[in-house]
Amino acid sequence: xxxxxxxxxxxxxxxxxxxxxxxxxxxxxxxxxxxxxxxxxxxxxxxxxxxxxxxxxxxxxxxxxxxxxxxxxxxxxxxxxxxxxxxxxxxxxxxxxxxxxxxxxxxxxxxxxxxxxxxxxxxxxxxxxxxxxxxxxxxxxxxxxxxxxxxxxxxxxxxxxxxxxxxxxxxxxxxxxxxxxxxxxxxxxxxxxxxxxxxxxxxxxxxxxxxxxxxxxxxxxxxxxxxxx
Ligand code: DX5
Ligand code: ZN
Numbered sequence: 001x002x003x004x005x006x007x008x009x010x011x012x013x014x015x016x017x018x019x020x021x022x023x024x025x026x027x028x029x030x031x032x033x034x035x036x037x038x039x040x041x042x043x044x045x046x047x048x049x050x051x052x053x054x055x056x057x058x059x060x061x062x063x064x065x066x067x068x069x070x071x072x073x074x075x076x077x078x079x080x081x082x083x084x085x086x087x088x089x090x091x092x093x094x095x096x097x098x099x100x101x102x103x104x105x106x107x108x109x110x111x112x113x114x115x116x117x118x119x120x121x122x123x124x125x126x127x128x129x130x131x132x133x134x135x136x137x138x139x140x141x142x143x144x145x146x147x148x149x150x151x152x153x154x155x156x157x158x159x160x161x162x163x164x165x166x167x168x169x170x171x172x173x174x175x176x177x178x179x180x181x182x183x184x185x186x187x188x189x190x191x192x193x194x195x196x197x198x199x200x201x202x203x204x205x206x207x208x209x210x211x212x213x214x215x216x217x218x219x220x221x222x223x224x225x226x227x228x229x
Contacts, residue, residue, distance in 0.1 A: 164192025
């Protein structure tokens with residue numbers, strides 16, 4: 001994974017057909033997805049349960065590009081190895097998931113994977129100031145984690161702008177997660193984001209048997225984003 005700030009669209013399979021993950025991953029990549037965002041939820045850190053390492057391992061052969069695993073779980077350290085073995089390329093942990101985030105990021109890096117740090121809407125960027133040498137990606141949540149289809153929290157745009165300044169020219173991606181649409185994508189890209197997670201805005205109107213809407217949705221988000229870059 002060579003670093004570039006070029007806009008990347010990362011559809012979240014939380015909005016995909018849970019009975020057809022492999023086919024859905026193939027479909028979104030064929031329709032233009034750059035990364036595949038995999039939302040792991042434990043029903044403890046967030047009020048929802050999705051899937052674990054076994055599902056990640058099962059979909060890995062169906063993903064040609066980057067498998068971007070978002071761990072909304074606590075505790076997290078005990079599971080890092082399993083997600084790395086399952087084939088994740090990026091493993092993001094939440095800074096709120098426990099008291100030792102520096103150790104968690106070290107553990108992710110020790111697996112040879114890219115280390116991501118996810119921060120909830122209520123967490124300020126001062127919390128990441130001493131972690132910039134430990135991360136390859138910072139995921140700014142623009143919804144409270146747990147569900148797709150929620151409303152974008154506009155107050156986070158200023159956070160993205162300040163984070164972009166803090167990062168400077170370090171090779172760290174700013175990923176936006178939650179409520180990304182053709183309307184909100186330009187706001188966060190203008191503020192400095194380069195990876196856009198989108199679940200409902202990509203999967204709406206399409207299906208494994210009718211994937212064309214996925215391509216139309218991805219292209220529309222990408223066009224809106226690139227116009228603001
Ligand atoms: C929420 C997840 C997001 C979510 C995005 O906890 O981390 O990735 O699936 O879904 P939309 O794009 O529909 O807000
Ligand atoms: Zn996510």
